[in-house]
Amino acid sequence: MNGNALSQVLLLIGAEATAEITPRRIVLQVLYLGASVLFILGLKALSSPKTARRGMNLAALGMLLAVVGTLFHHEIISYQWIIAGFIIGSLIGGSMAIWMPMTAMPQRIALSHSFGAMAAVLVGVAEYIHKMRLVHADQLTEPFTRGEMSAMGFEILFGSLTITGSLMAFAKLQELVPGPPILYKFQNQSNIALFCCTSGLFLYLIFFPGDVAAFYLMIVLGLASGVLMVLPIGGADMPVVVSLLNSYAGLAASATGFVIDNKVLVIAGALDGASGFFLSVLMSRAMNRSFTNVLFGAVGAVSSKTSAQVEAKTVVRYTPEDALMVLENAHSAIIVPGYGMAVAQAQHTVQEVAELLIERGMNVRYAIHPVAGRMPGHMNVLLAEAQVPYNLLCEMDQINNDFQNTDVVLVVGANDVVNPAARYKKDCPLYGMPILEADKARSVIILKRSLKPGFAGEDNELFYSPKTMMVFGDAKATLTSLVKLLEKK
């Protein structure tokens, strides 16, 4: 921005009488620019695990420079609140990063979306209170212009929505709240009504920004919307919701950048928003459901009908010894991990089995369905933690054609992603979803706790196929038995 505009801004935000351009301010703007560049380079480096860490270190450096530079900001006089915030924040953030297990990553990311949105909303509220004080002191007529208030509105609305929405997502993921969709009569209608009220308030505030009651009411409505939006969404749809909230947190941050005129915040928020949005669309496509269907279409309504219809079909129960026989005679295997593996904390044992098989000369790979788990890339991170070399982790498109030439498929805690009904059964919620073609392999071993259908409530006919071996029980226990058996040979 040019010098003249900068002076005017500084005057408008009630800064000192002399709003001249000092070297300090120029340095700070340069640091912000540098941080923006480093952020983009950091994300670019995520194109491969080889370059990723280095790139992220650059991004962290950018963040450090921006923060340290801001500490010399001309308006900052007292540091005790800042230091207190730094210390407490670092302790909490660091502890979470060091001690939260990989299986809890979806929960952690949901919490961090909430925190990010909290920061955005608090900044917005503080700015609003400050401006209203100036209005009462007759230094300003309106706290914000229409344009500023629009940005503020976005910041507060998306921010408050994300605060509670993410906390709700956290509660569902952590199973503090029932996982299946919580539905009630007229739910969609009341949500739409709430949405209309909130939008109405938003527009009203743009023209009457001085209405303090309306401002706080909008925050309350935003908070309520967050809860109600996530309530009807089931466990298996969490990847989409978590990505969407990631996006909203970014948009709230970007809007904050508009309000406090901070360009690096606009950029970082845009990057975060684009990323979250990209992932949500990816997840929706991977389930072959439209975006709006995931958010507003009650999957729950369908599943409550079909789960009642699952008959008690009989199936032969096999043992780890039986599974061993199939594995021994196989030359190639594909392992399909699912959320069940995460629940059983079985990723390390899976890797042990795979290692033993590889030692015997078998070709072993992993097939990762895009929506396996509770967040994008969940399975990859769990298996990487178990020290599976990442070249063995294959995306669905990469590996789907290989199932027909594979001797054994080992399904660990996955269900809907290998359900052939998705191909042809038009009335089931899974219809059209791209699946892993496990049923095309020569034999299939499924490790599962029971015959219970997955989140879509659709029975899996793969369970009853003659080439399938169902081994019931806790996945980790079964795999541990397999390890012992393989080691003996």
Added chain:
Amino acid sequence: MEYELLIDSFFILVLAGFVGFEVIGRVSPLLHTPLMSATNAISGISLVGSLVIAGSEKYGTVGHVLGFVAVTTATINVVGGFMITDRMLKMFKLKGQDQR
């Protein structure tokens, strides 16, 4: 604030959005989870706004308190976010690489 400045920011938003889509589209699906924590950590740059509010006299006691909470939550995201992203990225190795 002059509309010029808002339009400036809008230009930047649009460009950053496009850049974002292009860059994110090239991220390896292996790294989608670290991507989420990385983008979240980066948006923690809102810390910078909270610093001014917490440290300036202009916003009064309310400002100090709100700013303090905002600094805390933003720091949780920045510190926690970069640390967890690094922890995850460390785990992705090929066979035979150092398991540090």
